[in-house]
Amino acid sequence: MNAPSNVETALPCRATAHSNIALVKYWGKRVGTDPDLNLPAVGSLSMTLGALRSVTEIHPDSSDSFTLDGATIEGLAATKVYAHLDRVARLAGCSSRPPCRVVSTNHLPTAAGLASSASGFAALTVAAAGAFGLTLDFDLDADPGEGEGEGEGDLRARLSAWARQGSGSAARSLWGGFVRLDAGSAEDGADCLARPIYAADHWPLKLLVVHTARGAKAVGSTGGMEASRLSSPYYPAWVETSLADIDTADAALGARDFAALGAVMEHSCFKMHACMLATQPPLMYWNGATLEVIREVWRIRAAGGPVGYVTSDAGPHVKVLCLAPQADQLAASLAAVPGVHEVQAVAPGPDASLERIES
Ligand code: PMV
Numbered sequence: 376m377n378a379p380s381n382v383e384t385a386l387p388c389r390a391t392a393h394s395n396i397a398l399v400k401y402w403g404k405r406v407g408t409d410p411d412l413n414l415p416a417v418g419s420l421s422m423t424l425g426a427l428r429s430v431t432e433i434h435p436d437s438s439d440s441f442t443l444d445g446a447t448i449e450g451l452a453a454t455k456v457y458a459h460l461d462r463v464a465r466l467a468g469c470s471s472r473p474p475c476r477v478v479s480t481n482h483l484p485t486a487a488g489l490a491s492s493a494s495g496f497a498a499l500t501v502a503a504a505g506a507f508g509l510t511l512d513f514d515l516d517a518d519p520g521e522g523e524g525e526g527e528g529d530l531r532a533r534l535s536a537w538a539r540q541g542s543g544s545a546a547r548s549l550w551g552g553f554v555r556l557d558a559g560s561a562e563d564g565a566d567c568l569a570r571p572i573y574a575a576d577h578w579p580l581k582l583l584v585v586h587t588a589r590g591a592k593a594v595g596s597t598g599g600m601e602a603s604r605l606s607s608p609y610y611p612a613w614v615e616t617s618l619a620d621i622d623t624a625d626a627a628l629g630a631r632d633f634a635a636l637g638a639v640m641e642h643s644c645f646k647m648h649a650c651m652l653a654t655q656p657p658l659m660y661w662n663g664a665t666l667e668v669i670r671e672v673w674r675i676r677a678a679g680g681p682v683g684y685v686t687s688d689a690g691p692h693v694k695v696l697c698l699a700p701q702a703d704q705l706a707a708s709l710a711a712v713p714g715v716h717e718v719q720a721v722a723p724g725p726d727a728s729l730e731r732i733e734s
Contacts, residue, residue: 384435385475387734388505388513392497392548393724394427394483396582396694398636398686399620399643401543401556402650403600403610411462413540414567416604417617418558420624421547422582422696423575425724427483429494433506434734436476443479456499459541463503466537475506492596496541497548497727500534505729513729515549531726535569543596551575551725553628555621575723578631579699583683583706586717587664588691596689599651599658606655613650617643637684637696644686651689660689664714668693671712672705681705 403416439460441453448456456477464472479498481491504510510517515531531549539546539556547554550571559566603610620643627636651658665687672683672695681701686694697705699722706718 381470382473382506382508385433385473385506386508387432387434387732388502388729389430389432389732390498390501390505390727390729391428391430392494392501392545392727393423393425393551394429394491394494395421395423395544395547395554395724396686396688397421397544397547397643398553398640398696399617399624400647400686400688402596402647403604403614404543404597405558406604408562408564411540412564412567413543414564415539415543415556415558416614418621419544419547419556420572420621420628421544421554421556422580423548423551423554423724424582424584425575425722426719427494427584427721428724429479429481429483429491429498431477431479431495431498431502432732433502434476434478436474438474439477441477441479444481455541459496459499460503462540463500463537464507467504467507467509469507472507475503477502492542493544493548496545497535497538500538500541500545501549501727501729504530504534505731510729513731515727515729532568532570534727536564536567539567539569549727552577552723555625557621558618572625573628575725577723578628579722581697581699581702581720581722583695583697583702583709584719584721585668585693585695585709585712585715586719587668587693587714588662589716594658594660594689599654599689602656602658603650603654607650607653609646609650609653613646616646633682633698637682640684640686640696648687658689660691661687662691662714664712665691665693667712667714668695668709671709675705675708680708 397419399420401419405414535546535549546569552575553573556569623639683695683697702720710718
C-alpha cells in the first residue's frame, strides 16, 4: 500500500461498489461518541447484491461538482459528497484536498430503501482513495507491506470504516458475498469493523427485489433512527437482542441451514419495523403492496411452494431470500401481486473495485 502523496490534482479513477441488503438489520446509532464516526448501536449481517451497484468516477477539475445519473446535483446531497471527500482526504493524511468532478451512476433506484447510500458511499470512498493516491497500484487487497503503522489493517478494511462514516450500511459494501459488521465498544470505533464471512459462491441463494413503488422515501434513515432511539419503547429491546440474531444468522449461513437463516432474518426485520412503528410519530415505510407481497410469500411457503423469507428496509420494497433453483417460479408469483412494478432476482455480488481511467 502506498502512502498518499499530497496530490495537487485528483488522479482520475473509477470505483464500483455493489449494494447490500442486511439479513440482520442495523437501526440506531451509538450515543456518547463522536457523531462523525457514525458508530452503530447494533451490528448487522448482509448479502452483497450482484446486479445492483453504484459506479463513481472522480476526475480532476478546477472546482467541485457532482453529477448523479446524468443530473447535476446541488444542495445537501452535494454537500454530503464533498464533506465525505474532505473526510477521506483527511483520514488518508492529505493536508489539502484537490477539487473533484464526481460522476456517479446508480444501477438501482436512488434513496428508495434499496440501499443506494450503501453502494454510493462505498463507491465514493473507494474512488476517493484512488483519486487521492492512497493506492497507486489500485489494488484494494494489496499487502500493506512493511513499515506501515501498527494496527492499520488492510486497505479494504480501512476504507470500509471510512465508508461507514458516510453511511452505516456502506461499510458492508466493500466486500462481496456475506458480510458481518460488528458494532464494537471502543470509543474511537477501532473495533467497529466489517469483514467478509462467506464468499459469494458459498451457497446459491437469490434475493428477489420486489419493487412496490417508484420514487424516493419520505423519511431518511438517520433521522428515523434517532427518532426511534428517542421515542420507541421497543428500542432498548431491539438493541439488546441484535447480537444473538447476528450469531444465529452467521451460524445458519455457515451450516447452509435455510430455514434457520430465514427465521432469524424475518425476526430481525419485523423487530426493526415494530421498533419503527412504535416511534413517535410512527415510522411507516410500507405501502399496501408491501404487505400483500409479504402475505403472498408466507402463503406460498405454507402451501408447500417455493420457500422464501422476507425482509424490508427503510422503504416499501420487499426483498425475498430464496434458493436459486426456486427463484424464477417465486419471482413469477410475486410479479402477479397487484401493486408490484418489477421483481429482480439478484445473486450474491462481488467485492468493490477500483480502476484507473483516462480523464
Ligand atoms: O446506512 P443507512 O444509514 O442508510 O442505514 C441503513 C438502515 C437499514 O437499511 C434499514 C438497515 C441496514 O442494516 O441496512
